[in-house]
Amino acid sequence: xxxxxxxxxxxxxxxxxxxxxxxxxxxxxxxxxxRDPAEFLGDPLAPPxxxxxxxxxxxxQDVFAQTIAGARTSLVLGxxxxxxxxxxxxxxxxAAGFLGGWVDDLLSLLTNVFLIMPGxxxxxxxxxxxxxxxxxxxxVLILTGWAWNARVIRAQTLSLAQKDxxxxxxxxxxxxxxxxxxxxxxxxTSIIVSGFIGATVYAIGAQVGLEFLGLGDxxxxxxxxxxxxxxxxxxxLTESWWTIAPTGICVALxxxxxxxxxxxxxxITNPRLRSAGAFNRILAQAGATAGFSTxxxxxxxxxxxxxxxDTQVPxxxxxxxxxxxxxxxxxxxxxxxx
Amino acid sequence: MRFLLRRLGFYxxxxxxxxxxxxxxxxxxxxxxxxxxxxxxxGRLEPSALAAMKKVxxxxxxxxxxxxxxxxxxxxxxxxxxxxxxxPARVTEVIGSGLMWTLFLAGTSVVISFVLGxxxxxxxxxxxxxWLDSVAPPAFIFLGAFPYFWMAMLLLFSLGFVGGWFPxxxxxxxxxxxGWNWPFVLSAIHHAVLPATSIVIASLGGWLLGxxxxxxxxxxxxxITMAQAKGLSPSRVxxxxxxxxxxxxxxxxxxxxxxxxxxxxxxxxxxxxxxxQGFLLFQAVKSQDFPLMQGxxxxxxxxxxxxxxxxxxxxxxxxxxxxx
Numbered sequence: 001x002x003x004x005x006x007x008x009x010x011x012x013x014x015x016x017x018x019x020x021x022x023x024x025x026x027x028x029x030x031x032x033x034x035r036d037p038a039e040f041l042g043d044p045l046a047p048p049x050x051x052x053x054x055x056x057x058x059x060x061q062d063v064f065a066q067t068i069a070g071a072r073t074s075l076v077l078g079x080x081x082x083x084x085x086x087x088x089x090x091x092x093x094x095a096a097g098f099l100g101g102w103v104d105d106l107l108s109l110l111t112n113v114f115l116i117m118p119g120x121x122x123x124x125x126x127x128x129x130x131x132x133x134x135x136x137x138x139x140v141l142i143l144t145g146w147a148w149n150a151r152v153i154r155a156q157t158l159s160l161a162q163k164d165x166x167x168x169x170x171x172x173x174x175x176x177x178x179x180x181x182x183x184x185x186x187x188x189t190s191i192i193v194s195g196f197i198g199a200t201v202y203a204i205g206a207q208v209g210l211e212f213l214g215l216g217d218x219x220x221x222x223x224x225x226x227x228x229x230x231x232x233x234x235x236x237l238t239e240s241w242w243t244i245a246p247t248g249i250c251v252a253l254x255x256x257x258x259x260x261x262x263x264x265x266x267x268i269t270n271p272r273l274r275s276a277g278a279f280n281r282i283l284a285q286a287g288a289t290a291g292f293s294t295x296x297x298x299x300x301x302x303x304x305x306x307x308x309x310d311t312q313v314p315x316x317x318x319x320x321x322x323x324x325x326x327x328x329x330x331x332x333x334x335x336x337x338x
Numbered sequence: 339m340r341f342l343l344r345r346l347g348f349y350x351x352x353x354x355x356x357x358x359x360x361x362x363x364x365x366x367x368x369x370x371x372x373x374x375x376x377x378x379x380x381g382r383l384e385p386s387a388l389a390a391m392k393k394v395x396x397x398x399x400x401x402x403x404x405x406x407x408x409x410x411x412x413x414x415x416x417x418x419x420x421x422x423x424x425x426p427a428r429v430t431e432v433i434g435s436g437l438m439w440t441l442f443l444a445g446t447s448v449v450i451s452f453v454l455g456x457x458x459x460x461x462x463x464x465x466x467x468x469w470l471d472s473v474a475p476p477a478f479i480f481l482g483a484f485p486y487f488w489m490a491m492l493l494l495f496s497l498g499f500v501g502g503w504f505p506x507x508x509x510x511x512x513x514x515x516x517g518w519n520w521p522f523v524l525s526a527i528h529h530a531v532l533p534a535t536s537i538v539i540a541s542l543g544g545w546l547l548g549x550x551x552x553x554x555x556x557x558x559x560x561x562i563t564m565a566q567a568k569g570l571s572p573s574r575v576x577x578x579x580x581x582x583x584x585x586x587x588x589x590x591x592x593x594x595x596x597x598x599x600x601x602x603x604x605x606x607x608x609x610x611x612x613x614x615q616g617f618l619l620f621q622a623v624k625s626q627d628f629p630l631m632q633g634x635x636x637x638x639x640x641x642x643x644x645x646x647x648x649x650x651x652x653x654x655x656x657x658x659x660x661x662x
Contacts, residue, residue: 109351112348112352116597116646117639119598120600120602121619121639122356214623239500248488251483252483255482256479259483263479266551
């Protein structure tokens, strides 16, 4: 579980997880603390005031309440779809990569076809024929969203399947299904988590887009339907920006937080991407300037990251064995042009 | 050559899958699409025309495979049926009028965003840890997290509506006639600025990061050190040694991202009432115009597949390894 520990130590990940935690809290308890989002409470299109913190809609509904209530509906659907998409993608990807042969040919072909088809028009056709509601929305998002994960996970499976532990399991007589789900699956934690995040970002964005088009259940309060009504009522032309801004900012914050966590995962799995700041500070102490290549290195725990680097003896640089998959990257030392 | 033919085969297969999906979705969906069609056209179409219409969609009493062949035959004859929203225009005519605008808007913005994003990513990786490297990636990722259409609304409101610097709707000024004359071209460009900017802002971050991350990997290669050791000028090392190689994965991503960016640009068109495919899609959804919706799905898919094939052709020119 060192992956999750690394994740929590990464600044970007912590920041992203904090934002996500805040939104999770809002989605969980928020709707009980605000007024009924569907009820007509005040004057139509009143600007933000002490009574209505984010103003009211054309129907006199509380925009603040709608934004909070929308957080629950939109985020729940987004995360559920993200989970299902990840599971389907992982199953298909692992099956294709591990079983090989015609299974791989068929599944890869299917994956690539779904990957190249433009998602939105397909989703529109699907959603238009299905009865509007969360279940149809989830179905549409899953069908148009699974392919990317399947492709990434297949590639990872192909390289993992060559590892000794998989061969040992095969020789040991473990069933293929068991190897797929108990040997391969847990060894792809970082890729699967990152796939889950990507799928969730997609699910939230596409859901908001489809609902904005009027393909969701417009009687429900979600982030997408909030924007649908705002656009339907031509709120921009009356300069009622408050009906549009809050929802968009919330969608962007959630998306940004998720992407930040994904960045952190990239940095953990690819040390070369880690911030060069620490490395440059160390080089500066040694009176050297950095070359082009960013070495894969790790400072002694707690020395540089605590930002007190200048008061300490130069931390010991050591290449980081083990956690880097490519031996070439791991064996390379710092390359300063002294 | 074999590479290109294999890709072409794949795109044909993808086209076939999408037209088959197009055939199956209405038939697997709950409810009876034939009677829905009938109800919608009742009183607007002659009974004989309605029968012909049903035949185009294959909604006959014939077995499914006969319906399927009828449907494929109509498609191959370029017959997508009649639009409900733009009755009595044929779907193909309606789509044709919008396709050009979508290709213009989405095509221009995708190219601008790709070039600009890759250039910024290149510079960010070149000056690793510099101000561009520390500011640009998070800033554009944050901007990219906004839904495309929301970004469009923001620009429309601030620069178009309140600022009044750019037109807020349509693709060209109403009083102009379409054609290759300066007033029209300038008006079309003027109208495209805001929608294109919103697409570029929302999609730039992906290219920037892709390019930056590949560059960081490539700058650690021995041939870069070698080029520097030979005393080549920094700009030559950057552009001829590093950037060219770093661009290849981004170009592969370019083809894959086209569908995604196009989807976003469809929503942007709706915000700006831009008369492209997205605006038509919106009209189709509003008036439950299934023939138009399905025609749009097919035409957009074909456009994406064709664009991908062009990317493949470009790739063959750029990467000698595919020419074997």
